Amino acid sequence: MTTAFQVHADDNVATLLADAEREVRLVGGGTVALNEPIALGHKVALSDIAAGAAVGKYGIPIGTASVGIRMGDWVHLHNCASRFDERSGGFDGVTGASKDMVYE
């Protein structure tokens, strides 16, 4: 089974060490059922995170939940925004390409 790494004990997300479809095993023990497939290097929520609450990784807030997140959800651009970068949220969730620039 694919493993996921929770860097700090306070973190509410873990990083996948390979692609996974249904479930991941945490390096520190336990498993988390995935609500959707998640790719290598991306994050899974380890608990429910209310809209407006901090998303924590490395023991620090890496952003704020922009909508409610459920345990097992993929945590990324569609549900987590930077506290600094105002362009955060204006990017394609899969390719990361910016959607706020006009090409006409």
Added chain:
Amino acid sequence: MNEVAARQWQAWLRPDGRKGVRNLVLVIYTVQCAAHVAHAIAAGEEDVQVIGFPGCYDNQYAIRLVLALARHPNVGAVLSVGLGCEYTQPARIAEAVAKSGRPADAFFIQDVGGTRSSTEKGKAIVRSLRERIRRETPRVAMGFADLTLGAECGGSDGTSGLVGNPVVGRLFDQVVDAGGSAICEEIVEMIGLKDIILARAADERARAELEATYDKAERYCREVRQYSVSPGNFAGGLTTIEEKSMGAFAKSGSRPIQGVIKVGESPPWPGMWVMDSVPDPHFMQFGYTNPNDTEGIMDLISGGSQIVLFITGRGSVIGSPVAPLIKVTGNSRTYARMQEDMDFDAGRVLAGELSLDEAAGELAAMVADVAAGTQSKPEALGHREYFVMYKHQDTPELDRGCRSAA
């Protein structure tokens, strides 16, 4: 004594006492109009490399950066080539380089003739300079205590903060413990980590330098509406600049940060240093702080880094002039796909094949091999990308004096 502290290799001794791991002739053009001739001069010439400044109007920051590269420990001699109309003066560059004890020459293309005659003249000069520095430069023993290492991230992904950067951080700790220096420049990739950075300061002076530099970087990113995070980072699983920052900062290791140096400034004493590459306030705005990876690598080399480590998750195909670039990835898929460009696969740590410390030891051995003359992959592939841009930084206090590492 561990392996890192013990390794020695043969280096070239420069007049200022610093030691180089290469013995290069650097061709420097002073305006884009001279770029073709400069590259034609260096084409096919062993140990001759090119950098240049594209603008016709001169810029104090760019001149400081170019001179720091021209007087880098890996550079033995310089030829500066201009067109003849531009503000930046090739003869002044050669004069400053000659004062450092290195042979140097300069000419304007308009004084010599056209493309072919200038190329022929330039080739004759660089061959003579190369012959001279090969004959005259003293060879001396060098070890990690004499080394300044730079580290830059590019194309980070979710693996970079877990293994790619932490492996480099452990190597940095070993280099610092051996009496050497290490430099990170990406202050714009420390956004969100103010308290964590300040907690690493060696003393109150260093803390004040870091705080001022951090505040300036955060303000600058907010004003230009651009943070140092890219579509490739997002696709690789990084969601915000804060997340990327934590991963990027891991490459600084764990030793106390001695303070902040500016572009073109070498660490005044050994240890771990942060380089400030963000523009200082000025009546002109100079755009984004580090428009691409090459710009940051040039900054690190201007700080005297004899070798630069480049940590990438997504993959990259750049190199650098003056100082060899060693490419490290924490993503084994990227390593497999881009093996011709990637030097080191730190993803083996994620697969459980070796520990972070073992990986740092292997990387240290690779650094020593490259310092001893083995070409890194970007070097062997002929990558020599450079980027010198208009920017403004207040003139650094270049003579802070020395202090013992203790």
